[in-house]
Amino acid sequence: NAGVTQTPKFRVLKTGQSMTLLCAQDMNHEYMYWYRQDPGMGLRLIHYSVGEGTTAKGEVPDGYNVSRLKKQNFLLGLESAAPSQTSVYFCASSYPPNEQFFGPGTRLTVL
């Protein structure tokens, strides 16, 4: 039982490049979330999903897209990376919507 896993752990991008972050959970959770963590800002919700095939915007969705084609996976995409997207990205899942279980994080640097 791996819980919530994230791929990759680290990534460096150049401005304008695209990438996809993968989040996977093996707890059969319905809800999944993507957050970004920035110094002095805490965690801010980017997008979330309440079930397979559904997604919704969170607090800071601009510049990101998401997909939930399978219940266990939640993908976060950056179509054209910007330096302002340098951050640590955390995925989380929950069922029911109480305690959220977090992944280990992905550290992204955009040059």
Place this chain on the structure above:
Amino acid sequence: AQRVTQPEKLLSVFKGAPVELKCNYSYSGSPELFWYVQYSRQRLQLLLRHISRESIKGFTADLNKGETSFHLKKPFAQEEDSAMYYCALRGAGSYQLTFGKGTKLSVIP
């Protein structure tokens, strides 16, 4: 709009001293409040939720609706308590957690 405020970015205490991490919230209704902890280079994990009213690792937190606060307390700090602590709020019927900006607790040996 809901908001969570953690007024201290950094809190330093000596080992064995009492600890209080402050959390104030703004929400027009009955929220659920949580404390999450992040040890160095580890993932966030749930420490406490107000509805369970339990003590984890010696920490307790009481929801004070009159003062809209959910302060985290521990009578005797340990070095292993050094971590980043986040207070979070979930509104009624909502899926989302709103996090505070976090307080870094440093326990001095």
